[in-house]
Amino acid sequence: MGSFKLGGMTFGSLFKKPETILYPFEQKPAPAGLKGHVANDAARCILCGICQKCCPADAIVVEKKERTWSIDPFRCVQCGSCVRQCPKHCLTMEPTYTAVATAQSCTVVTVPDPKKEAAAAEATA
């Protein structure tokens, strides 16, 4: 008898909104707190390197001399440790996934040097 009840449930599904979506034509809206990818606001970054130290996957590399902050999205495990530990709150966890890639590459962010910028501003003035 039990199977008839389940059959009724299955039959009822015919008249309900489908549980599945027609991906990729239709996409589920991402919830606000989704762990998509880590982004860096270069204007606020001070290249302190705390994110590099706390990263469990060694995905972040901070080069102070070259003034670059880079993240390897193929190593990153989206744990959010760097975002929580950033003293300047310049790292954020964006609720979108990175695009599909055909080759592995790092995302490199060049952090502007405030001294050089000030000097350039003075020179133009």
Next chain:
Amino acid sequence: MSKATIIPFGPQHPVLPEPLHLDLVVQDETVVDCIPQIGFVHRGLEKLVETRDYNQFIYIAERICGICAMGHSLGYAETVEELMGVEVPKRAEYLRVIWHELSRVHSHLLWLGLAADAFGFESMFMHCWRLRERVLDIFEKTTGGRVILSVVKVGGVVRDIDDAQMREICSVLEGIRGEYTTIMNTLLTDTSVKNRTVGVGYLSQADAVELSMVGPFARASNVAYDVRMFGRGAYGDLSDFKAITDNGGDCFARVKVRCLEVLQSIDIIEELAAKMPAGDIAVDVKGSPADGAQASNVLEQPRGECYYYARGNGTKNLERMRMRTPTSQNLAGMTVALKGCDLADVNMIILTIDPCISCTER
């Protein structure tokens, strides 16, 4: 009786996604002995504790197994907190238990779907996984991840669940409860299911105790042992907790115990959501575990008791981290339950024990 033949089962088998290999010694159609062999997914994760500090290792711990991810991060965090004498805020304990019980609901629904599929009950498989999807959606909304949650840290949790989200979780769970009860009653009253499971793969209470079986496997042989009844963390605030047991000892009893545990988990979540205290969700943990300090801990994973042991060496990296997972306990009982069964019943017996080989090998 005819000559004994060895029939290999796994490591790749349509009924079981886990890489478990069994050498089944068969005479006619009866299994007379069973020799399990594991070692196909060993990743050496315990050793990695030497290369990452105690805060970072939590992300490795939760990658031991996809289904028990929340349980492993929770068990590891509790062990390190005990090692360092950290007291976790009450709200964090409640949140941890809510997520852990949700992961039990999702694990049991996943198992029920696979078991139904093994019966040839494909519509039930679809319904179970449809309900499981709602639990994964709750995880996605509250933690940002669907399987690997990364929400527990040493000293608390990293995210809070606000009142509006908690009400939404409770209403989703009420919806799941209604539909799940129909599915469960269908399974437990169906004649063809009973024909395949009642009296199959019997393990007596004495054997279950002697072989140290844990989890639903032991509870189905009437061993009332559930780590949650010790009342650690938020479990201590439950008004009443009683381990679900059955005295059948066969496949049907194991199916029944797991089915009822889903409803029990939903009750626990709803009770804790109503009692949720206000306050912080984490405390700052500074310093390193002392040299020679040791701590151990047990946690009820969806598949049974998991034991954790940690030893410090005065640095940020732990000296040793050891986990004894429920399936490594249950493999011994599985060989006993398989003896004397029909060859056709082997997959049903293994499925109702629900082995997790990724956890076992680490």
